[in-house]
Structures are given as structure tokens and as C-alpha cells.
Amino acid sequence: MEFAAVPEDYVAGFAVLVGRPNAGKSTLTNALVGQKVAITSNRPQTTRHTVRGIVHREHSQLILIDTPGLHRPRTLLGERLNDLVGETLAEVDVIGFCIPADERIGPGDRFIASQLAASGSKPVVAIVTKSDAVSPERLAEQLLEVSRLGNETMTAERAAREERRRRQADPQRRGGKKKKAPGPFSRDAGPRPSETPAHDDGQGGWADIIPVSAVQGYQVEAVADLLSTYLPDSPPLYPEGDLTDEPEAVMVAELVREAALEGVRDELPHSVAVTVEEMIEREDRPEDDPMIDVHVNLYVERESQKAIIIGKRGARLREIGTTARGGIEALLGTRVYLSIHVKVAKDWQRDPRALGRLGF
Numbered sequence: 001m002e003f004a005a006v007p008e009d010y011v012a013g014f015a016v017l018v019g020r021p022n023a024g025k026s027t028l029t030n031a032l033v034g035q036k037v038a039i040t041s042n043r044p045q046t047t048r049h050t051v052r053g054i055v056h057r058e059h060s061q062l063i064l065i066d067t068p069g070l071h072r073p074r075t076l077l078g079e080r081l082n083d084l085v086g087e088t089l090a091e092v093d094v095i096g097f098c099i100p101a102d103e104r105i106g107p108g109d110r111f112i113a114s115q116l117a118a119s120g121s122k123p124v125v126a127i128v129t130k131s132d133a134v135s136p137e138r139l140a141e142q143l144l145e146v147s148r149l150g151n152e153t154m155t156a157e158r159a160a161r162e163e164r165r166r167r168q169a170d171p172q173r174r175g176g177k178k179k180k181a182p183g184p185f186s187r188d189a190g191p192r193p194s195e196t197p198a199h200d201d202g203q204g205g206w207a208d209i210i211p212v213s214a215v216q217g218y219q220v221e222a223v224a225d226l227l228s229t230y231l232p233d234s235p236p237l238y239p240e241g242d243l244t245d246e247p248e249a250v251m252v253a254e255l256v257r258e259a260a261l262e263g264v265r266d267e268l269p270h271s272v273a274v275t276v277e278e279m280i281e282r283e284d285r286p287e288d289d290p291m292i293d294v295h296v297n298l299y300v301e302r303e304s305q306k307a308i309i310i311g312k313r314g315a316r317l318r319e320i321g322t323t324a325r326g327g328i329e330a331l332l333g334t335r336v337y338l339s340i341h342v343k344v345a346k347d348w349q350r351d352p353r354a355l356g357r358l359g360f
């Protein structure tokens with residue numbers, strides 16, 4: 001691409017949307033990018049893989065990374081998800097913390113806020129999502145509560161940081177005997193660089209707070225503008241027109257997984273995983289009507305779950321296949337033959353080798 005044509009004040013960089021499951025991250029990503037790239041569903045935690053959307057503007061390029069909901073780890077898989085989120089936070093220029101307008105701020109939000117405050121070095125914009133779902137009065141209240149949350153978590157984190165610094169500067173306060181004066185390379189020599197706040201927004205809380213409705217398109221542009229103000233001067237990082245750089249196979253797997261979760265009575269989002277074994281163009285097809293053979297494995301943890309997925313005489317599995325095939329055909333732009341093999345992989349969530357095989 002031709003960088004010489006880029007305006008002098010061009011900015012480009014990475015943003016990540018975090019928030020508890022169902023907070024509206026995927027829907028907002030899609031609204032910002034203007035095309036469906038992440039997978040949305042009304043079930044929590046469907047977004048396992050990092051899916052990027054790119055917002056191209058005349059003077060900016062905002063690369064959005066959509067992460068799974070940051071949450072308290074329960075299983076090894078949960079821990080992996082949180083690791084992934086931690087790594088992503090370190091790589092971005094700005095963090096958008098999504099908090100839905102139509103739910104009270106809860107322990108999940110507080111947990112995430114404290115994690116963000118502790119990681120400390122990146123500006124955090126609080127985005128109050130689904131603002132169409134509540135009255136203006138309730139929205140105003142929620143904005144106040146979000147601002148309060150920012151003040152509480154950031155202030156508490158700063159106090160804790162200050163306390164750590166004091167303890168390190170004064171060994172007696174740590175309850176031990178008085179030691180020799182610390183040498184220059186000792187841990188007691190003062191605050192370590194990582195404990196110095198790299199970003200101080202001067203407000204005691206969030207870098208900014210903004211309400212949005214991804215569904216009604218209210219303030220979507222404003223969110224893109226606001227996030228872009230935190231990007232560094234840089235030429236575009238991706239050629240224009242790239243909406244996602246996610247490998248197709250990952251999207252295909254997500255489409256199958258999403259279809260498999262729809263309509264399942266019990267919430268089993270962590271018990272289903274999908275791998276794409278093969279995607280090959282079928283030979284001997286007319287040139288104007290190609291077809292791709294897609295073979296996937298759908299893993300569940302128990303025989304009982306396998307029975308749920310397959311359904312009576314295979315009825316559910318056929319439905320899953322039809323729904324997923326529709327999405328995959330739209331994605332690939334050709335006809336698709338989809339075959340799904342349902343397999344039981346016992347306790348795959350707790351088995352690191354199985355997790356590796358499944359791409360985590």
C-alpha cells in the first residue's frame with residue numbers, strides 16, 4: 001500500500017473491548033466495523049477467539065480486538081481465557097470496558113474493573129452499552145454509577161499501590177527485623193517500574209465515559225472517534241478493505257459452535273468445542289458453481305451431551321447443520337457441503353493436551 005498518500009495527522013492502533021459475558025462487545029464490534037465479523041448470540045461466551053475488525057477512517061485506523069468475557073476462572077479453560085485477555089490488554093493502545101445499561105453493576109463488573117485498574121497502564125474508556133434498552137433517567141443513573149465504580153476501583157488500586165510502595169521503602173513495616181540498607185539492585189531499592197502508574201488520566205477514574213446503542217446505531221461513530229483519540233501517530237497498519245484477518249477456519253468453527261448452542265436448554269457453552277478437520281474445494285464442479293467440502297468435529301464432554309446435540313433420530317444435528325451451513329456459505333460465498341462428527345472427549349476442559357489440540 002502507498003503510505004506516502006497518508007495524511008500527516010494519521011493515527012492507527014489497537015483497541016480491545018472487555019466486559020462480562022453478554023455485555024454487548026460483539027454487537028458493538030460489528031456495528032463499529034459495519035459488517036458481521038464476530039459471532040453474536042444471546043448466550044454468554046460465544047466469542048472464544050480473538051476476532052479483529054478494522055474501522056477505516058480518513059484520518060485513522062482503529063483495529064478492534066474482540067475478546068471473550070473477562071471472568072473469574074473456574075476451570076483450566078477459564079484460566080486460559082483470562083490469560084488470553086491479559087495478553088491482549090498488554091498489546092493494545094486503549095481498552096473499552098463495556099457495561100450494559102440494562103443491568104445493575106455487579107460483582108462481575110467490579111472484578112473486571114479491579115483487574116483493569118491493577119493492570120494499570122492503558123487508558124480505559126467506560127462504554128455503557130444497550131442504552132436503548134432503558135429510559136433516559138435510568139441511563140443517567142447508570143452513567144453516574146459507572147463513574148462511581150471508576151472512582152472506587154481506581155482510587156482503591158492507587159491506595160494499594162501507594163501502600164506497596166511504602167512497605168517496600170520501609171522494611172520494618174513488613175514485620176521483619178531491620179535489615180541493612182538495600183543495594184541499588186535490591187528489591188527494596190524503591191518501587192519497581194511496573195508499580196509506577198504509566199497512565200494517569202487525572203480524573204481518578206475512567207479516561208472517558210460514553211453511552212452507546214449498537215442496535216440503534218446511537219453514538220457508534222462517537223465511540224470510534226473517542227477510542228481513536230488514544231491511538232498513536234502511525235501509518236495504516238492494514239490495507240484498506242480488510243474487515244477481519246481471522247482465518248476462515250476459525251470463523252467456520254465458530255459458526256458451527258454457535259449453531260450447536262442455539263436452542264439447547266441447559267447452558268453448556270463451555271462443554272462444546274469445534275475443530276475444522278478439512279476444507280477442500282470439490283473437484284469436477286462447473287466453474288460457475290463451485291462447492292467446498294467442510295468436515296468438522298464437534299466435541300462434547302459426556303455421552304448425555306452428545307445425545308442432546310444429536311437429538312431425536314438426528315433431528316437437532318440436522319438443524320445445526322442447516323443453520324451452520326447457511327452461515328458458512330455466506331462467509332465463503334460458495335455452496336458448501338458440511339459434515340459434522342460429534343465426538344465425546346472426556347473432561348477436555350481440564351486437560352491441557354486436549355486444549356492444545358482444540359487450539360487454545
Ligand SMILES: Nc1nc2c(ncn2[C@@H]2O[C@H](COP(=O)(O)OP(=O)(O)OP(=O)(O)O)[C@@H](O)[C@H]2O)c(=O)[nH]1
Nearest residue numbers: 021022023024025026027044045047130213214215
Ligand atoms: N437492546 C440492545 N441489545 C443489545 C445491544 N447490543 C447487544 N445487545 C444484545 O445483548 C446480547 C449480547 O450481545 P453480544 O454482543 O453477543 O455480547 P458479548 O459481550 O459479545 O457476549 P460474549 O460473547 O458472551 O462475551 C445479544 O442478545 C444482543 O442482541 C444494544 O445496543 N441494544
